[in-house]
Amino acid sequence: MPNDELMPIGAFAQRSRLTSSALRFYADSGLLPPAEVDPVSGYRYYSTDQVARASTLRQLRELAMPLVAVEAVLGSGADEASRLLDEHVAKVVGDVAAVQQKAAVIKSVLGTAPGLPVAAVKGPVLADAVEQVLTAAAHEPGMPTVGGLRIEVGHEAVTLTATDRYRLATRTLVPAEPPSHTWAGTVDGDELRSAVAASRRSPLVRLEAVSNGIWFRVAGREDRHCRLLPGEYPDYRLMLASLGEVSTRATVSKDLLLRALEGHPGERTGLHVADDGVSVVSAVDGHPDIPLPATVAGQALQIWFDLTTLYPAVSTAIGPDVLLDLRGHDQPVTIRSADRGDLTTLAMPVKPDHCA
Structure with a gap:
C-alpha cells in the first residue's frame, strides 16, 4: 500500500477517537491490527479504510460490550449484528434491575426504619x-x-x-x-x-x-x-372535580370502535355522535366515515382526538362495551367500561381546526 494512504498511529487515533494505547490493545487482541508495521522501527500505520471499523469498535465498547461480543458483531452481517446488540442491551438492562434490587435490600439492612x-x-x-x-x-x-x-x-x-x-x-x-x-x-x-x-x-x-x-x-x-x-x-382530583356536566352519553362496542380506529388513516380521528349512533370520522379528505351502532343519549356533537390519545384509552377499557361521557367538543371525554366503573380514563380532545 502506498505510504501516502497510511496514517501513523497518532493521526489514526484522532480520526477514530481512540487513544493510541487503546489502538495498541486492540491490535494485540486481533480486533484491529494495523495495516502495516515498520519492520525496523516497529511503528504502526493504519489505512483510511479502517476508520469505520475503528469507530464502530469504539461505540461498541462504549456500550460496555465485552471483546468476544465485539468481535462477533464486527464479523457479522447487519441482521446478526442487530440481534447481538439487542441481546447485549437486554443483559445490561437486566443487570441494572438486579443491582437496583440488591441496593434496595442493602438499604433496608443498613438501619433504615x-x-x-x-x-x-x-x-x-x-x-x-x-x-x-x-x-x-x-x-x-x-x-x-x-x-x-x-x-x-x-x-x-x-x-x-x-x-x-x-x-x-x-x-x-x-x-x-x-x-x-x-x-x-x-x-x-x-x-x-x-x-x-x-x-x-x-x-x-x-x-x-x-x-x-x-x-x-x-x-x-x-x-x-x-x-x-x-x-x-x-x-x-381537582381536574376530576372541575369537569362539566355530561351533555352526551354513548355506549359502543369496544372491538368495533378499535377496528374503526385502526382502519382510519392519519394522526387524528374524529367521533361524530348522534341519535343514530357513533361514526369514526377521518381527518383525511375523501376517506369515508365508519358508522358504528351505539346507544346515544343527549346532544349531537363531533369531537377530535390524536389517535395516540384515543386508541389506548379505549383499548384498556374492561369488558365488551365502552361508555363515553362527552361534555362538548373542547372538553375531556370520560371513557370507562359500560359494566365496570373501577377503571376510568380521561382523554383530552384537540381543536377542530387542527384537523384540517
Whole structure:
C-alpha cells in the first residue's frame, strides 16, 4: 500500500477517537491490527479504510460490550449484528434491575426504619391494574412524576393513577384485607412493571412503605422494591372535580370502535355522535366515515382526538362495551367500561381546526 494512504498511529487515533494505547490493545487482541508495521522501527500505520471499523469498535465498547461480543458483531452481517446488540442491551438492562434490587435490600439492612404495612391486594388483580393504568404515563424531561404511577391507600380502597397530561387513567382496587394505614406515593413506572410481573401468579401481595419507596412482598418469592419519584404529582382530583356536566352519553362496542380506529388513516380521528349512533370520522379528505351502532343519549356533537390519545384509552377499557361521557367538543371525554366503573380514563380532545 502506498505510504501516502497510511496514517501513523497518532493521526489514526484522532480520526477514530481512540487513544493510541487503546489502538495498541486492540491490535494485540486481533480486533484491529494495523495495516502495516515498520519492520525496523516497529511503528504502526493504519489505512483510511479502517476508520469505520475503528469507530464502530469504539461505540461498541462504549456500550460496555465485552471483546468476544465485539468481535462477533464486527464479523457479522447487519441482521446478526442487530440481534447481538439487542441481546447485549437486554443483559445490561437486566443487570441494572438486579443491582437496583440488591441496593434496595442493602438499604433496608443498613438501619433504615422498619416498613409500614399499608395494604394487601390480590396479585393478578394488581398486575392487570398496573398494566392498564400505566399506559397513561409518559417520560417527559423535567417532569419525572408523570413517568410514574400514583398509589393512594385509603381506609377502603387502593387507587392507582397515571397521567401524561393528555390522558388520565385511574383504577380503584378493593383490598384483600382492610388497610391498616393510609399512604400515598408516586412509584417509578418502569420498576413497578417489573415488580408486579412477578406477582401475577401470587394470590396475595403485601405493600409495605419505607422512606424511599415501597416494597411488594410475596410469600415464597423474592420481595421487590420500587423507588418513589421526587416532586409533586399533578392534582388530578381537582381536574376530576372541575369537569362539566355530561351533555352526551354513548355506549359502543369496544372491538368495533378499535377496528374503526385502526382502519382510519392519519394522526387524528374524529367521533361524530348522534341519535343514530357513533361514526369514526377521518381527518383525511375523501376517506369515508365508519358508522358504528351505539346507544346515544343527549346532544349531537363531533369531537377530535390524536389517535395516540384515543386508541389506548379505549383499548384498556374492561369488558365488551365502552361508555363515553362527552361534555362538548373542547372538553375531556370520560371513557370507562359500560359494566365496570373501577377503571376510568380521561382523554383530552384537540381543536377542530387542527384537523384540517
